Amino acid sequence: MALQRRGILTQPVTCARCGEQESAEHLFLQCDFARQVWSLLPTTRPLRNMMADFDHVLSSSAELTCLPPTGISGNIFSWVCWCIWTARNRLIFENRTLDAEEVICSALRLAREWHNAQLTKSQATGTVRNDYTPVQANASTRLYTLHTDAAWRALDRTAGCGWIIYNPDERGTTTGTSTELCVASPLMAEALAVREALLQAKALHLSNICLKSDNQVLIKALNSKQHPVEIYGINLDIESLSFSFSSISFVYVSRNSNSAADALAKSALYSVNY
Ligand SMILES: [Zn+2]
Known part of the structure; x- marks a missing residue:
């Protein structure tokens, strides 16, 4: 049983959207769907080094700041990754497809809710x-x-x-x-x-x-x-x-x-x- 389980876990996992081998780099950065999501993000500059490994992109993500009208001043990177991840799970486990706009919309909403919870109301709205x-x-x-x-x-x-x-x-x-x-x-x-x-x-x-x-x-x-x-x-x-x-x-x-x-x-x- 233990061997069987280990055997299952070592199978390469394929991307539910495009069939490529699924890695953190593919899922969050390089899959066409991920690229589409990132392209919709209203940031001061686009996410760079999309072909680098995930840890490298994560470490340089502090500069990824949303443009002022979104009301988000903190780093948005982790929120976008989280929403790509939950969209992936919905597709696999619930057979529900979210489009890139819905993923970005969720990421911005979560980031804003968190951001606003950290500040007083007057500071948050600016x-x-x-x-x-x-x-x-x-x-x-x-x-x-x-x-x-x-x-x-x-x-x-x-x-x-x-x-x-x-x-x-x-x-x-x-x-x-x-x-x-x-x-x-x-x-x-x-x-x-x-x-x-x-x-x-x-x-x-x-x-x-x-x-x-x-x-x-x-x-x-x-x-x-x-x-x-x-x-x-x-x-x-x-x-x-x-x-x-x-x-x-x-x-x-x-x-x-x-x-x-x-x-x-x-x-x-x-x-x-x-
Ligand atoms: Zn893919």
Whole structure:
């Protein structure tokens, strides 16, 4: 029995995805699937030395840092490897196939949850917030409407984000603003406004959300999960955050219908002097 078991363990294991011999290097770095996963990671620079042995890549992975909009400042390497490993196990033991985007999405979510657990809330978000007023208790079954908007200044790439949460019993609204630096485009600013609004909705323990924005490109991307490259990381954050709610929908509204959120966004932007 012992011999038999030893015999089984010494059999070369083949990769469940491509049939090549499975090693740490193949599974985590060199398999086409692993390469696809790494290529989706929004980092300051790509993972290097993919053909080196695993220990070598691990030891040089400290430089692998996610770009700012993802909200992750620590090393992401181990989270990606962990999610490649669990995706491999799901395929083998449950016959369930996760695609590369799902693997990256999980890795970013886990890294962010861990990161946020280490910091206080204000440190973790890295944004300037104000204007919070408490939402009514018993928020679990009501449908809350969130209007979001952003204002962007090309000169210093600063964005003001504004959002309003409409209380369904019409007894009031909750508003919030944030100011974001190093924002590459108006579209990115709009996506950041959505993310900030959902972070607040989550903090308020709201369950059912209808989020409205006047940016058609963003709403289309969020509904189709086809994210433009420039906002890929932020939209993955939004996707991850969406799991915090019992229900959530993303709806396009005209600019006229979004004027209150627009005013908040502009005031947030103008509060930062250029
Ligand atoms: Zn493979």
